[in-house]
Amino acid sequence: MPNLTNLLRKVRRNPILPLRLRCNVDSIYAYQNPGRAEDTPEGELFNDKRDLDIVQKLGLVPGDTRPAIDLFDRLLEKVPTAKGVCGYETVTSETWQGCARACGGNYEKGHALGLKAIIPPRDSGEKARVKGASAAEVLAAGSLRIRPHHLMCMTCFHGGKETLAPIQEDNLFEAIEAIRKNPDIPVTLIPGCCMICTPCSLFNPKTGLCIGGKSMGLRDQKKDLDVLQKLGLKYGDTLPARQLYERLYARIPSTRDVCAYGDGEVRGYEWRACGGPEGNAGYPKARAAKLGIRG
Ligand code: SF4
Ligand code: SF4
Structure with a gap:
């Protein structure tokens, strides 16, 4: 054939x-x-x-x-x-x-x-090398470049826990650490994949795109735009992390508002809801803890 x-x-x-x-x-x-x-x-x-x-x-x-x-x-x-x-x-x-x-x-x-x-996954050795280099880069950065909805994913990752640890798959931990170390670090909101994505299995280094199945890219773009609209911001805007998170937590109390479309209804295969229809249980805990940002 x-x-x-x-x-x-x-x-x-x-x-x-x-x-x-x-x-x-x-x-x-x-x-x-x-x-x-x-x-x-x-x-x-x-x-x-x-x-x-x-x-x-x-x-x-x-x-x-x-x-x-x-x-x-x-x-x-x-x-x-x-x-x-x-x-x-x-x-x-x-x-x-x-x-x-x-x-x-x-x-x-x-x-x-x-x-x-059918589609071979990203090479694990290359991924590990990228993880090491990109994690060090985020931890040492004087400013961060993050896609809008990843501010929320950082919140779910935190989940109100006392102690956090890095994982191989992304740089969520490192971005939180960079903000805890310097709460006024400038954060620029960017479209598409960001410094959190580079070691992820679903990040395609050739194209710089997320190839997450089940149309993840579509949902992620909608989440980014929802966050920007709710915060009254646009791509390219830069704010100190503390201010950005104050605004995020004041205007988005639950992942239901963004990741479950505000009503929890899954209208199609491509439009599933991350965190469940009522919202990710860890998000309000981390919101109450202000992501561990001091002051
Ligand atoms: S529920 Fe939303 S904010 Fe939380 S991990 Fe999923 S996509 Fe990210
Ligand atoms: S590459 Fe895709 S799945 Fe991986 S962290 Fe980035 S947006 Fe999330």
Whole structure:
């Protein structure tokens, strides 16, 4: 299957490659029909049903486009087996024999390997090196550059705890430490990934983008803009950390207001709520402790 090999190679090279799902349908969605050239030999009816079964299980519609990493993540979550999709327990007629490979177990074996088999994760040695260098940089910085909603993530990370410790995955701890050491450190609010992101598994050093699955980038941008709007600020604004946090805690008492859209309602797969519909329980604790900022 040269096309599939080629597609896999392209996705590995570029995990955010946009993939559009197209399939042959009779309805008002026929505008995206791809034609029959890529049908497999089991017949049109079987090909049409298999495609619609997959699109339905994914909770999408024909013509939907997503970055490859999001689409494969969703496929692994929503389609654990080829059985019932590519072949049926009972063959009801010649038309519905299904694909000869449906029951071979290959899809299930690939599924068990998870997303890393399709899109290799960031190299752990490179990540560790970046963690060491970027953590030292944040701790020594005379000013910080942080995306707006990460001020809130720092609060969840703190969670009201007496003692904090660094983690490998990000620089949340280091940013809190830099502010505790110098509460008036200037903080500039920036769009996209920031100094907290660089060691994260989901940070793509080539593009500087977050490739968190399930459309994390969309939600994160909305959170950033929500924070800016509530604080009456814009990208590029710089405030002393203490002032910024006073304003944040006065205007955003709960993560529900931002990370759960203010009403806790999850309206779609891409719009899940971090911290739960009622808000992250650690946020108000850290807010009460003013993130440990003295004075
Ligand atoms: S609930 Fe919001 S602020 Fe807290 S960790 Fe999740 S995204 Fe960050
Ligand atoms: S790269 Fe993405 S998941 Fe990682 S810290 Fe940054 S925004 Fe969060």
